[in-house]
Amino acid sequence: MSKYHPLTEQEAISIARNIPGIFSGEGELSCREIGDGNLNLVFHVSQASTGASLIVKQALPYAKVVGESWPLSLDRARIESEALIIEARLAPGLVPKVYHTDHELALTVMEDLSSHVIMRQGLIDGGVYPLFAEHISDFLAKTLFYTSDLGMNQQEKKVLARSFSNPDLCKITEDLIFDHPYTNADTNSFDPHLQEDADRLWSDAELHLEVALLREKFLTHAQALLHGDLHTGSIFITEQSTKVIDPEFAYFGPIGFDIGAVLANLLLHYASQEHWSTDAASRSERRQYLISTIREVWTGFERKFRVLWNEHGTDRIAKTAGYQDHYMNRLLQDTVGFTGAKMARRIVGLAHVADIDRIPDADVRATAQRLALAIGTNLIKQNRQVSSIEELIDIAVTASKV
Amino acid sequence: MSKYHPLTEQEAISIARNIPGIFSGEGELSCREIGDGNLNLVFHVSQASTGASLIVKQALPYAKVVGESWPLSLDRARIESEALIIEARLAPGLVPKVYHTDHELALTVMEDLSSHVIMRQGLIDGGVYPLFAEHISDFLAKTLFYTSDLGMNQQEKKVLARSFSNPDLCKITEDLIFDHPYTNADTNSFDPHLQEDADRLWSDAELHLEVALLREKFLTHAQALLHGDLHTGSIFITEQSTKVIDPEFAYFGPIGFDIGAVLANLLLHYASQEHWSTDAASRSERRQYLISTIREVWTGFERKFRVLWNEHGTDRIAKTAGYQDHYMNRLLQDTVGFTGAKMARRIVGLAHVADIDRIPDADVRATAQRLALAIGTNLIKQNRQVSSIEELIDIAVTASKV
Numbered sequence: 163m164s165k166y167h168p169l170t171e172q173e174a175i176s177i178a179r180n181i182p183g184i185f186s187g188e189g190e191l192s193c194r195e196i197g198d199g200n201l202n203l204v205f206h207v208s209q210a211s212t213g214a215s216l217i218v219k220q221a222l223p224y225a226k227v228v229g230e231s232w233p234l235s236l237d238r239a240r241i242e243s244e245a246l247i248i249e250a251r252l253a254p255g256l257v258p259k260v261y262h263t264d265h266e267l268a269l270t271v272m273e274d275l276s277s278h279v280i281m282r283q284g285l286i287d288g289g290v291y292p293l294f295a296e297h298i299s300d301f302l303a304k305t306l307f308y309t310s311d312l313g314m315n316q317q318e319k320k321v322l323a324r325s326f327s328n329p330d331l332c333k334i335t336e337d338l339i340f341d342h343p344y345t346n347a348d349t350n351s352f353d354p355h356l357q358e359d360a361d362r363l364w365s366d367a368e369l370h371l372e373v374a375l376l377r378e379k380f381l382t383h384a385q386a387l388l389h390g391d392l393h394t395g396s397i398f399i400t401e402q403s404t405k406v407i408d409p410e411f412a413y414f415g416p417i418g419f420d421i422g423a424v425l426a427n428l429l430l431h432y433a434s435q436e437h438w439s440t441d442a443a444s445r446s447e448r449r450q451y452l453i454s455t456i457r458e459v460w461t462g463f464e465r466k467f468r469v470l471w472n473e474h475g476t477d478r479i480a481k482t483a484g485y486q487d488h489y490m491n492r493l494l495q496d497t498v499g500f501t502g503a504k505m506a507r508r509i510v511g512l513a514h515v516a517d518i519d520r521i522p523d524a525d526v527r528a529t530a531q532r533l534a535l536a537i538g539t540n541l542i543k544q545n546r547q548v549s550s551i552e553e554l555i556d557i558a559v560t561a562s563k564v
Numbered sequence: 565m566s567k568y569h570p571l572t573e574q575e576a577i578s579i580a581r582n583i584p585g586i587f588s589g590e591g592e593l594s595c596r597e598i599g600d601g602n603l604n605l606v607f608h609v610s611q612a613s614t615g616a617s618l619i620v621k622q623a624l625p626y627a628k629v630v631g632e633s634w635p636l637s638l639d640r641a642r643i644e645s646e647a648l649i650i651e652a653r654l655a656p657g658l659v660p661k662v663y664h665t666d667h668e669l670a671l672t673v674m675e676d677l678s679s680h681v682i683m684r685q686g687l688i689d690g691g692v693y694p695l696f697a698e699h700i701s702d703f704l705a706k707t708l709f710y711t712s713d714l715g716m717n718q719q720e721k722k723v724l725a726r727s728f729s730n731p732d733l734c735k736i737t738e739d740l741i742f743d744h745p746y747t748n749a750d751t752n753s754f755d756p757h758l759q760e761d762a763d764r765l766w767s768d769a770e771l772h773l774e775v776a777l778l779r780e781k782f783l784t785h786a787q788a789l790l791h792g793d794l795h796t797g798s799i800f801i802t803e804q805s806t807k808v809i810d811p812e813f814a815y816f817g818p819i820g821f822d823i824g825a826v827l828a829n830l831l832l833h834y835a836s837q838e839h840w841s842t843d844a845a846s847r848s849e850r851r852q853y854l855i856s857t858i859r860e861v862w863t864g865f866e867r868k869f870r871v872l873w874n875e876h877g878t879d880r881i882a883k884t885a886g887y888q889d890h891y892m893n894r895l896l897q898d899t900v901g902f903t904g905a906k907m908a909r910r911i912v913g914l915a916h917v918a919d920i921d922r923i924p925d926a927d928v929r930a931t932a933q934r935l936a937l938a939i940g941t942n943l944i945k946q947n948r949q950v951s952s953i954e955e956l957i958d959i960a961v962t963a964s965k966v
Binding site: 311 | 713718719720722723725726729730731732734735738742743747769772773775776777779780783784785786787879880881884885886887890891
């Protein structure tokens, strides 16, 4: 019989106390459950006398999203902790430290990042993160290169891919990103004023073909070990530090899916400036900052990925003339397509983003929603023609001028 | 401790006797080891009094090819037997029946097909197989459709893919098909008169880019459960019956790889007609037969795959307008590329084909070898532009007229 059960705060404290090197043996520990209760329990355990703290995160055997509940494999806790450990090795300093894992209890004990804020909230609050593009492009280039056939022994990659088979969580992505937003699905959720926009999305044959092709890539293209859910709610940030969290969706998939997640959430925030910027000048400045960040994320990723390839390519085939350029261009096109898909689903699909949903005025919110949809659908439709990140930027800037 | 050890003939007989429903309890059983000793032991167990017989196939823990020997996972016996069982369910009558498996002993007890001949030898002997295209296109369409995301629940596919992770045998393909033939590798083996042809192969940058792209598809594109080694030496045949054997290379890969293996071996035989046809008229007739077969294999596959898709597609995305045409055209292009790759490696790489190697006259052999190389390299270079099977046929016919 499994020893799995949801932990109490007292149990979380006992587990925390056994982690060596964090707390003093003397002072009392206190515990608060700070999760949103939808997928995981998150216990913050701290010691007032020393200021030391850590996080005990435990997976729940179900997912709750917007009132719906469905069973979800506890194996995702193993996947999350193993992904964090691999990411820490490949991209040091850019993920929380893992102190302890217990696969049967589906828990991971890890570094407390309360000195950071969730990037989505940080952006909504007007935060500027001058090192973010540098950090996240580092994370992307290193984790994706070193788990691809370009940077890893191909046989070891196959063995690793076996332990990152993640059918349950992939199913969520397949449905909520690549299927439901493009049809009248029960899970969809959107403001009534978007009914006509949704109708257009549901009947756009050109768009549907591109989404089917992107979904096929998500299903079959095992390029590298992805984070799998790299939106700005999965990033803890300060001006000096960036920490990627929550890789429970990790699996071997198309590299552009992770990069697209980052760019999509920057562009959703870009669209939300209809509200969060108080006047045209500050809106323009804020958007300029976001566009620069998007450009630097891609160009930083591309530059670093190419350097890793040139200096640490696994074999002679990686050095084939013309192959790297061909590969990088396909990565860009995938990135553009997945960016679009990850925007559209946040407007008409099940799970939204606070950047846009929290805009109080319905008309302003509608403008931001339609801008996000326009950027997203244009990116999806044009992904296979793109040859420069400037084209993605043009699509965003042009849409916001209409 | 594992009970694995290479079986004696007496042990093979004991195992065979325990299979219910094959032999009579009375008559004696006799046994001959008929394998080539390079990868497997193959025991033919028969009963003179009843005429009943079966095969006991056991994997050896190493591979020997052209004098080289390297260790090889016994897990391939499990993969082979599980693939045979799945193929029998999806394409009834087109693989040998499996009577019994023992994963620890790495053995499969199966139907004896001695009434059939190995298709490669059958073709060399001038055999004509009027039902082959119908049968093999059936096998390809059914096994590949029903194990793809188009014909199988996507989550079940991921679970199945885990048990068909096949790093050892994929490594052989990666090296011997997609790497070594294009560089001066120790494993290569070719007639001295082909030195200049090999040099050209090793320095052809346009070719190398296409091979790198095909290799990447082999490494990352998990479309369906492949047979993985579907040449004419893996097919038992009569005029009425076709049985696909030896799926130990099975793994989830690009569909065009299996179809390309069939077409490549028909084209290698086409090239070998420089010798096996005794005059120009019979050569022309024989080549016409092979070309018709190639056309029917592809068109039969395409027609059947589309019917399965239309009638048994798993979900609404499969019905997206334009998606099927797009998908089938990519399958054709992959097929053309893999056909070419599987031809070139048989001329300059480690493992050759008897169709060509057994041509006694060096000049005639050289003509056949150069024809196979010309067809193969042209197919590789043109694969991404092809839009009809007639283009593959044109490349073959044109090359043989030069």
